Amino acid sequence: ADRKFRFHKYREAEELYLELYSKNQALEGSESLLLKIADCHREQKKYEEAIQSYDKILKDHSRSPVADDALYEKAVILGCHKKQRAEGLGLLRELLATYPTSDKGADAQYLIGYLYLTLNETSRAKEAFNEVISSYPTSPRREWAMKDLEVMGR
Secondary structure (H helix, E strand, O other), rough: HHHHHHOOOHHHHHHHHHHHHHHHOOOOOHHHHHHHHHHHHHHOOOOOHHHHHHHHHHHHHHOOOOOHHHHHHHHHHHHHHOHHHHHEEEHHHHHHHHHHOOOHHHHHHHHHHHHHHOOOHHHHHHHHHHHHHHOOOOHHHHHHHHHHHHHHOO
């Protein structure tokens, strides 16, 4: 299934992940398979199905190591793909508050800035990008934020 996913054969990967999940959903760590199913849905632009899977992870496995990934991906779908900016922003703030040590923190903070830019709220975008720079000094998003601030005239 992972190989199919890596080679962008998302429908085939989804079928294999679904089969594995149906046989192993009672086992610890099965939420990782559910995340992969959701990611297959996302890549196929089946956003409602992806959101349902991410929601199941967040409801049933909120303390799982993949819960922050589910919350981030749901925020991306809502904020970027479905253009529900306010909902996406809310989820990103929730991610930063609920999972303060998440490896998705820099991505979430950067995306907050990006979403504010799409809403023409440049002062809030600048604040978010400056937060990326100060809070995530080793993240690749730091460079992105610096470039965006430069374009915006700091």
